[in-house]
Amino acid sequence: MNDRGQGIDVAGLQKDYRVHRRTSGLASTLRSVFRRTYETVTAVRDLSFHIEPGERVGFLGPNGAGKTTTLKTLSGLLHPTAGRVSVAGHEPRLREHRFLKRITLVMGQKQQLLWDLPPVDTFSQNRAIYDIARPAFDATLKELDDLLGIGAIAEKPTRQLSLGERMKCELAAALLHRPDVLFLDEPTIGLDVSMQLAVRDFIRAYNERTGATTLLTSHYMDDVAALCPRVIVIDKGRLRYDGSLSKLVEKIRPDKSIVLRYAHRPDRAALERLGTVTECEEAKAVVRVARPDLREAVAHLLLDPALSDLTIEDPPLEEVLRDLFAQSATEST
Amino acid sequence: MKAALSAYPTLLRIGFAAAVAYRTEMLVWMLTMTMPFVSLALWSAVSATAPVGRFDQKSFVAYFLATIVVRQLSGSWVVWEIIQEIKSGTLSSRLLKPIHPLIAYSADNLAATPLRVLFALPLALIGLASGGAVLPHEPRTIAAFLLSLFGAWVITFFVMVIVGSLSFFMESSMSVFDIWLALFMLLSGYLVPLELFPSWVRSLAEALPFRYTLGFPVEVLIGMSDDAAIVRGLAIQFAYGIGAAIVALALWRAGVRRFGAFGG
Numbered sequence: 001m002n003d004r005g006q007g008i009d010v011a012g013l014q015k016d017y018r019v020h021r022r023t024s025g026l027a028s029t030l031r032s033v034f035r036r037t038y039e040t041v042t043a044v045r046d047l048s049f050h051i052e053p054g055e056r057v058g059f060l061g062p063n064g065a066g067k068t069t070t071l072k073t074l075s076g077l078l079h080p081t082a083g084r085v086s087v088a089g090h091e092p093r094l095r096e097h098r099f100l101k102r103i104t105l106v107m108g109q110k111q112q113l114l115w116d117l118p119p120v121d122t123f124s125q126n127r128a129i130y131d132i133a134r135p136a137f138d139a140t141l142k143e144l145d146d147l148l149g150i151g152a153i154a155e156k157p158t159r160q161l162s163l164g165e166r167m168k169c170e171l172a173a174a175l176l177h178r179p180d181v182l183f184l185d186e187p188t189i190g191l192d193v194s195m196q197l198a199v200r201d202f203i204r205a206y207n208e209r210t211g212a213t214t215l216l217t218s219h220y221m222d223d224v225a226a227l228c229p230r231v232i233v234i235d236k237g238r239l240r241y242d243g244s245l246s247k248l249v250e251k252i253r254p255d256k257s258i259v260l261r262y263a264h265r266p267d268r269a270a271l272e273r274l275g276t277v278t279e280c281e282e283a284k285a286v287v288r289v290a291r292p293d294l295r296e297a298v299a300h301l302l303l304d305p306a307l308s309d310l311t312i313e314d315p316p317l318e319e320v321l322r323d324l325f326a327q328s329a330t331e332s333t
Numbered sequence: 334m335k336a337a338l339s340a341y342p343t344l345l346r347i348g349f350a351a352a353v354a355y356r357t358e359m360l361v362w363m364l365t366m367t368m369p370f371v372s373l374a375l376w377s378a379v380s381a382t383a384p385v386g387r388f389d390q391k392s393f394v395a396y397f398l399a400t401i402v403v404r405q406l407s408g409s410w411v412v413w414e415i416i417q418e419i420k421s422g423t424l425s426s427r428l429l430k431p432i433h434p435l436i437a438y439s440a441d442n443l444a445a446t447p448l449r450v451l452f453a454l455p456l457a458l459i460g461l462a463s464g465g466a467v468l469p470h471e472p473r474t475i476a477a478f479l480l481s482l483f484g485a486w487v488i489t490f491f492v493m494v495i496v497g498s499l500s501f502f503m504e505s506s507m508s509v510f511d512i513w514l515a516l517f518m519l520l521s522g523y524l525v526p527l528e529l530f531p532s533w534v535r536s537l538a539e540a541l542p543f544r545y546t547l548g549f550p551v552e553v554l555i556g557m558s559d560d561a562a563i564v565r566g567l568a569i570q571f572a573y574g575i576g577a578a579i580v581a582l583a584l585w586r587a588g589v590r591r592f593g594a595f596g597g
Contacts, residue, residue, distance in 0.1 A: 072425070075429060076428075076429075076593075077425050077428055077429070077592075077593065078593050079590070079593040093593060095428065097336070097431035097432075100429060100430065100431040101431050103429075104429075105425075105429055107425075110422070110423065110425070110426060111426075112426045114347070114351060116351065116354040116355060117347070117350055117351060117354055121347050121350055124343060124346075124347060125343060125344065125347045126430075127343070128339070128340035128342075128343030128344060129340050129344075129430050129431060129432045129437075130430075130431060131336045131339065131340065131431075157354075
């Protein structure tokens with residue numbers, strides 16, 4: 001049965017950890033030999049969302065928000081303390097082989113490639129473990145090679161590959177079995193800009209070709225902006241936002257930035273009548289203007305003959321999220 | 334299980350490639366298992382004037398070289414791998430694969446056997462040349478030795494899994510392994526042939542599993558056991574092997590459940 005149509009369902013997910021607590025100092029160390037103090041930390045609480053098959057969704061939140069815990073729960077590594085999780089019609093915590101053959105989890109900071117062997121050996125190993133028929137394996141490998149440009153690097157020992165080369169091979173190894181669901185946890189971490197772009201293009205192309213459901217976490221907001229029409233934002237384990245990226249930006253920062261370039265120093269006082277001036281230098285100014293007032297402001301600015309260039313930008317996603325998390329911190333106090 | 338069996342030859346091939354890649358590390362590792370040479374020097378000196386029990390100098394040479402050979406061929410180091418992977422969290426990537434991790438670990442272990450044979454073979458030849466060893470030449474004795482060698486590996490492998498799995502429940506189970514190793518040194522025949530011990534120690538050693546991980550196959554190899562002792566030894570050995578496998582699987586399953594509940 002093909003359950004691709006069932007997507008990902010999370011209802012009331014809660015995940016608690018029991019953590020050993022000890023203050024510093026010798027006395028505390030000795031006390032902990034005989035009596036240990038534990039406390040329960042809730043990493044994820046009452047989290048619910050649904051992801052349609054084939055969707056690309058960004059999963060955002062500050063460090064410690066519960067993103068990796070959620071991804072590990074969705075991939076079956078962690079068991080929910082409470083709530084219900086279903087991925088492509090399977091209950092992940094049972095880790096049935098049929099389920100494991102349909103998902104992949106790529107963690108940018110952990111690797112599955114065999115360190116001292118060339119990636120081709122990991123590919124062969126995965127072919128055997130996932131029981132992939134030779135023709136299907138060859139076809140998928142060729143397709144991944146076309147998309148990622150792996151070529152001869154797969155024949156060099158993994159330890160001799162650059163970080164970018166290694167990530168290409170990690171992605172290939174993780175996708176050889178053509179999973180229906182991709183969990184990507186910081187897949188571009190540590191990569192240079194050109195390699196980030198290559199990985200980003202690959203993820204989009206793979207999703208479009210195969211229709212695989214993709215849930216991505218990344219601290220690089222450009223990844224999310226480029227790949228994910230929808231974002232789920234969590235903070236302190238709770239859902240803060242679930243919807244389109246553009247609406248999130250509109251909701252949190254109901255203004256746009258107008259970047260202006262002049263032949264001479266701009267008139268700050270005149271600009272302040274239009275909006276909030278965030279930058280005013282020798283020949284450049286940036287004014288933040290409320291969206292409803294944008295048209296009028298631009299029309300007014302264009303009347304200035306000294307203006308040489310004008311661009312309208314959304315605020316950076318980093319700023320939007322910072323404001324969102326600041327709001328949630330205020331609400332929780 | 335059928336899928337795991339069809340994957341096994343590939344796992345062995347990759348495991349062998351890894352063993353070759355780590356050949357220097359493995360050689361050093363194998364050299365750490367040469368403690369019986371020290372015992373050999375000691376007991377050779379002791380038996381220079383008169384035999385000790387059934388052992389003259391040549392028999393000691395045969396015994397301790399056979400000890401090294403059997404230890405090389407039946408050893409398992411999976412305990413280090415399991416403990417390290419649980420502590421570092423890299424176990425996660427194994428748990429995401431549709432194959433039981435213990436099957437993958439066993440392939441990694443067995444794949445190194447050809448390299449270990451390369452190391453053990455010269456020692457076996459020296460033992461043979463020394464004239465002290467009566468190597469088995471009857472097919473049934475050879476079969477019994479190979480069975481006992483496999484039985485020794487099964488016990489060792491699953492005991493290492495048991496000790497490694499304890500790391501799911503405690504900070505690190507290396508100290509438990511140290512206790513096992515100390516008892517192994519004493520009661521397996523690794524440093525002293527068991528028949529040189531007082532009878533009560535010998536009886537204890539025959540009842541405990543340590544002898545069946547080393548001393549028993551050694552005795553079969555150098556012709557120190559009669560048919561009845563071999564059959565009895567194999568029966569006890571395989572009972573221990575099956576018992577260790579059952580406990581290891583149960584502990585592993587409980588450990589992975591805990592890993593899932595508490596995040597390792």
